[in-house]
Amino acid sequence: MVTVWPRRLALVVAPVHGESFASWVDRMALRNACPPWAMVEALGLDVATSSDVRSLAYGVVAMPETCRAIEAATGVSSEVVRGMHLEVFDGSVLDLAGVRVGDKESVRRAEGREWVQFFGSRVCPTCLVASGGVWLAWWKLGWAAVCPTHRTLLVDLCPRCRVSVRRGPAGQPARLSRSRMPAPLRCGALLSGVVCDQPIPQISTGVVSDKLADQQQLVLAVATRRRSALIAGQVVSASQWFAVLKATALLIRLGVPEVLPLLDTTLDGQGALAAEAGGQRWNRAGSVGRFGMAPRTALVAAGLLAVALEVAAAESESELVARLMPLAAAGRMQWKQRRPDLLTLVALPSVFTAALDAVLGGQARRQ
Structure with missing residues (x-):
């Protein structure tokens, strides 16, 4: 079968790097x-x-x-x-x-x-x-x-x-x-x-801290594989690294409102996260239940990103446990009620799973 290609266009715009x-x-x-x-x-x-x-x-x-x-x-x-x-x-x-x-x-x-x-x-x-x-x-x-x-x-x-x-x-x-x-x-x-x-x-928008901007740059570097992904000092795959961020985000959402004072984010960000979590529908059986919905707004994404990257930046397993501990404590009751199954079905790195088991007292592997 002969492939028929489209006719060559006379007017072509060069794509910009990163353009959709x-x-x-x-x-x-x-x-x-x-x-x-x-x-x-x-x-x-x-x-x-x-x-x-x-x-x-x-x-x-x-x-x-x-x-x-x-x-x-x-x-x-x-x-x-x-x-x-x-x-x-x-x-x-x-x-x-x-x-x-x-x-x-x-x-x-x-x-x-x-x-x-x-x-x-x-x-x-x-x-x-x-x-x-x-x-x-x-x-x-x-x-x-x-x-x-x-x-x-x-x-x-x-x-x-x-x-x-x-x-x-x-x-x-x-x-x-x-x-x-x-x-x-x-x-x-x-x-x-x-x-x-x-x-x-x-459309007006707000200024963010240099730290948050640098954290966003790190996310892009890992997403495009321009930078190695590390969890507790161990090299992990990019997909595992983002799974850690999502799992941490779920812990944060499960802990609302108790977790809000612990978050390194603005009051507007805390309010947006609380409003989103309050209206969130959780599906324990499906993928949405495992991770929670994607952040509905950039403000919520910024709040989750700031905290999740602080957890991911831990340089040792003991430091990882210490950073997860307050988030897990805030969300413990909600975790029991919703029993999300993400830790049994997603490819999280073993070092992160071990840390979750330590802070959740074995609940991380509940079915």
Whole structure:
């Protein structure tokens, strides 16, 4: 069978390092004066109907033949194309092994399980303006809390429409438009058929500490495998390191409100965490129950990140136990009631499991 590649495009925009695939497609569409649906079709993706967008795992994973088609159409290498998809984080901060292109149910399950927004995003307004509308892939991660460059909290909710920026109707992924031109500097969320045109550069955000900005930079370095992951002085895999952060976050949430005075975060951050934990639905049987939901806001993510990284930074097993002890004490009653099973089903490093067993008196392995 002869492979038919898409025709080479005359106008190509070079991807920016770290840019998300959807962002690049939008900028390509603007450069070629066509709507995103037409741009994606020109790149060789199968978009026979607009409803197919959800099942394409758009911007999440890309099949090798898709990457080759895009390379044929643009000259952008398959490796760079793949790097614009969230699968670049697979095996570190995300587990996308079960996501299959063309299977929207696998996409739905993965987004519910993983700490990520497949179709929405947080954003640094200053970065967005400086880049002329480039949306970075890591802004989609659940651990995305602050901009390490500008040292400000990321924006997640639009002040005008009050939903996550870039989201589609009713929290669903937005379909690629056949007629509307993209607007990278605006919210773009779709509500009741109306696109929110809130200018993102006009959204204010708060300044964060240098320490928190450096912690965010560490998270990105481990997520992209540019830095080794350590727990209690022992080298662990990136996926194990992030499992430790999630397990610590669950301990924190289980301890609300008793744990709040122990947290190295702002009063606003404590309030946001308390409000989220109060409305959290826990599912003991499923993956959500094991880890808890991904942080709903950047403010909550920042609070969890600051404490979880303090725990992960312990240089010895005894120090790890000491840092876990107050969190475990605050959440002991809630732990008994909810009995989360994450420690029996997730690949946590043995040094962390041993520390949890020490502070929880053997409850860490309860079934």
